[in-house]
């Protein structure tokens with residue numbers, strides 16, 4: 001097999017501790033069986049998200065010190081712009097506080113009421129921003145099992161059928177999300193990217209790539225798409241993004257930073273319009289709601305993300321966790337994605353009806369048995385969804401060691417051995433908007 005070589009070592013560490021089991025049980029009760037309500041000090045391993053939770057390099061920390069905090073024309077902005085030009089191939093950059101800010105800025109100028117936007121699969125915030133424009137977000141994930149290495153691809157027949165039905169003048173934008181977070185973090189091939197770009201051109205739509213995990217996606221392309229075996233990850237990343245008219249980016253993912261984001265494009269008119277909207281919602285367009293130091297950290301992180309030492313280490317560690325969980329007996333989605341492992345709670349708890357949130361129960365048990373925080377992406381987070389009750393184990397970048405991964409697997413073993421006697425949950429309180437229920441609701445065992 002492949003030899004895993006860790007491409008970093010620790011220079012600063014953050015102490016963590018594992019609460020005693022009775023304390024974890026009372027923390028869970030206090031949190032209303034919702035891990036979003038837990039204090040981070042009560043969490044031993046935090047796999048809630050890979051967003052903004054990773055470890056920056058010493059070069060990124062050095063870059064923070066050089067942040068230029070000027071309101072306008074900041075050097076840090078220029079550094080970011082140069083990185084986006086070199087690494088991603090876009091001339092113009094509009095920085096934003098994070099990825100969803102970029103979605104607000106870009107879709108706010110591209111999408112109008114009554115229109116439809118196609119995506120391989122919309123991430124939650126993307127879906128919400130399209131809906132906020134009064135438009136209809138339509139997912140076109142693969143339905144066949146024909147492709148096995150690029151399960152994140154868009155199903156073009158579905159896209160075409162949708163366009164035929166509603167008329168192409170009502171489809172201003174087509175999006176590809178790479179990797180496809182809502183589809184188990186699966187990659188998108190360059191062939192599919194080319195086909196989607198051609199289709200968008202044919203119907204005169206703007207082709208946008210949600211590039212949050214573009215470097216992880218490029219690593220999969222190098223491994224599994226024959227045409228690119230000999231290309232570097234950096235070359236592949238640029239090639240894939242070159243087909244898009246614009247991108248939205250979360251700096252909290254493949255810019256390896258703790259905060260930040262941006263939209264980028266080549267078209268001057270689109271840039272000017274995006275800047276206008278960004279000024280309203282994010283800030284002057286050379287800082288976009290960020291400190292200069294944050295722009296600087298992204299500028300350095302983007303370059304690190306497309307090095308093969310970094311990115312293969314990254315996707316291999318996710319696969320390592322996946323293998324350990326599979327060997328522990330947990331039903332996991334394969335092939336493994338780029339940022340997270342997805343477990344199917346319906347298969348583990350086949351006796352718990354979907355209305356009693358088997359996914360959320362699994363999340364709670366992982367915390368109770370091992371202080372491991374994960375997230376439910378099924379019936380609890382997305383009521384009425386027909387996808388399985390997935391539980392996502394997202395790995396922060398460059399943060400955990402093999403021993404941590406083994407702890408997760410050991411925890412899963414204990415959870416599995418108690419599976420038959422585990423009962424479901426019922427929601428007792430739902431403050432706030434129904435779409436955001438999973439962030440604040442309280443539950444209890446049935």
Ligand code: F0G
Pocket residue numbers: 048049050051098099100101123125126177181210212250251252260261
């Ligand atoms: N697009 C995708 C595919 C994402 O995964 C995310 C965030 C965003 C856009 C929005 O970026 O958080 O910087 O505003 N995903 C995180 C997650 C929150 O846990 O999957 P953001």
